[in-house]
Amino acid sequence: MLFLASILFVTALYVAPGFWVLDFLARLLPISLIPAAWRFWGLAFFLYGVCVAAVRFGRWAYADLQMNRDDRRIKAFLDARGLRWMTLIGLLLIGAQFVYMSSRFAMPYQFVPLYGALLVGFFDLRRRPVALPARPSLPAPRYAEEVTAQAAVGLKSIRVSWEFLSNGNSQEAEHFEKEFAVRESHLDRARGPLAFQPKQPQDYAAYVMRGPAEDIRVIASELRRESQERGYTPLQEMDFVVQMVRSFRYIPDDPDHEADQPKYPIETLADGGGDCEDLAILAAALLWQMGHPVGLFYVKLHEASHMALAYRTPSFKGSYSQVGPDGHVYTYMETVPASVRFGQLPPAIVRSIKRSIIILLNPG
Numbered sequence: 001m002l003f004l005a006s007i008l009f010v011t012a013l014y015v016a017p018g019f020w021v022l023d024f025l026a027r028l029l030p031i032s033l034i035p036a037a038w039r040f041w042g043l044a045f046f047l048y049g050v051c052v053a054a055v056r057f058g059r060w061a062y063a064d065l066q067m068n069r070d071d072r073r074i075k076a077f078l079d080a081r082g083l084r085w086m087t088l089i090g091l092l093l094i095g096a097q098f099v100y101m102s103s104r105f106a107m108p109y110q111f112v113p114l115y116g117a118l119l120v121g122f123f124d125l126r127r128r129p130v131a132l133p134a135r136p137s138l139p140a141p142r143y144a145e146e147v148t149a150q151a152a153v154g155l156k157s158i159r160v161s162w163e164f165l166s167n168g169n170s171q172e173a174e175h176f177e178k179e180f181a182v183r184e185s186h187l188d189r190a191r192g193p194l195a196f197q198p199k200q201p202q203d204y205a206a207y208v209m210r211g212p213a214e215d216i217r218v219i220a221s222e223l224r225r226e227s228q229e230r231g232y233t234p235l236q237e238m239d240f241v242v243q244m245v246r247s248f249r250y251i252p253d254d255p256d257h258e259a260d261q262p263k264y265p266i267e268t269l270a271d272g273g274g275d276c277e278d279l280a281i282l283a284a285a286l287l288w289q290m291g292h293p294v295g296l297f298y299v300k301l302h303e304a305s306h307m308a309l310a311y312r313t314p315s316f317k318g319s320y321s322q323v324g325p326d327g328h329v330y331t332y333m334e335t336v337p338a339s340v341r342f343g344q345l346p347p348a349i350v351r352s353i354k355r356s357i358i359i360l361l362n363p364g
Contacts, residue, residue: 005052006121009113022047023110037109044113138234139291141224143217155181158269162247164240168231176226176244180219182266186212190264197261201298204262204277204307205361208285208296211264219269220289235316238292238333239342242309245283245335249273277307279335284309288361295324296359297332301352309333310358318343320350324358 026039034042158180166174194211198204223244227237251273253260260277265285268274274282280296287294287309295310310322310330320332332345340346345353 005048005054006117009048009051009117040110041113048113048117138224138228138232138237139293141220141291142289143220154184156184156187156270157181158272160244160247162244164243165232165236166230168233168236178222178244180215180222180269182215182270183212186215187266187270190267194264195261201296201357201359204281204296204298205359207262207264207281208288208361212266213285213289215266215269216285217289220286223286224290234292235313237290238287238294238311238313241286241290242283242333242335242342245279245286246337248279248282248337250279250336251275276336280307280309283333283335284361287311293328295330295361297322297330297356298359299332299349299356300354301349302354303352306349309335316343318345320345322356322358325360330358 022043023036023040026043027036029039031039159177160180161175161177163173163175166172190212196203196206198206223241224237227240232240248268249272251271252275262281263271263274263278265282268278268282273279277296284294284296293312295312297308297310299306299308309332310324311333312324312328312330314329316331317329318331318333321329322332324330331343333343334340334346338346
């Protein structure tokens with residue numbers, strides 16, 4: 001960060017050249033007791049602080065805009081942070097020139113901040129020689145066995161269609177249409193002996209991690225294959241799954257039932273939709289099987305409650321994030337059909353939210 005701030009400072013002050021303007025302002029300051037050189041250095045120090053703040057806020061804006069959708073990376077040999085030999089040469093040359101000119105009293109006071117900023121920037125590079133990361137690899141699936149297509153006996157077919165990026169480096173959307181299937185016997189178990197009503201928010205995690213999972217593994221395997229062929233990043237793969245889930249219909253609970261009855265993921269698939277917790281559970285189950293660090297966002301509203309996907313990633317933070325019980329930051333990801341963009345909180349939720357908690361899938 002300090003290296004970028006130093007480059008911005010040098011550009012603003014000495015390439016423009018802005019030091020003439022700064023020197024003029026320093027002479028205008030009505031502080032006759034302070035030498036003009038000191039006034040100039042004070043203004044230069046203030047300008048450097050502005051550059052540091054601009055770089056810091058700029059990095060936040062860049063992370064928010066990039067969202068890891070376009071994963072082009074700078075070549076490693078062009079990354080200044082990885083060239084320790086270059087930073088050492090820069091420090092020696094700039095330091096030697098500074099000492100030489102100062103010893104001969106040939107250094108104009110306007111150029112002292114130039115050498116200072118360059119030395120600070122190169123010291124920052126030496127202190128943190130971290131290269132830009134390469135294209136991240138997809139997480140390892142949680143299922144170790146080879147997942148194959150099931151026999152077409154006793155299956156219920158589900159057709160899903162949605163829009164998403166054609167490949168990892170594209171901004172063009174493409175229409176996807178998939179046909180999945182769940183076993184009728186698994187569906188009967190989910191709707192029968194395995195069904196239960198959650199008594200506390202953490203109980204919803206059981207609907208993700210337990211119950212009939214073979215059908216979810218097959219679908220997760222197909223989505224992973226599609227993701228690998230198209231070169232999606234982990235964040236793009238997550239968004240790919242979320243957009244598929246958001247293509248399902250929103251089906252509210254039966255108003256005659258007082259208690260909330262969540263669905264297992266295969267029930268939501270078979271019904272072609274569900275309410276907020278059903279769709280969040282489906283997205284979390286698919287991504288959890290694919291190895292993604294996910295949980296559930298349980299949001300308490302003024303008159304009701306809402307549930308969405310919670311996704312843990314250091315490369316992106318949406319409009320609403322929260323620290324989970326494990327100490328990691330999770331970002332809110334809406335999974336119901338809505339017009340909000342990726343990673344944004346719906347306006348209706350923003351206006352009525354009271355509190356929220358992260359439900360972990362792997363407590364502890």
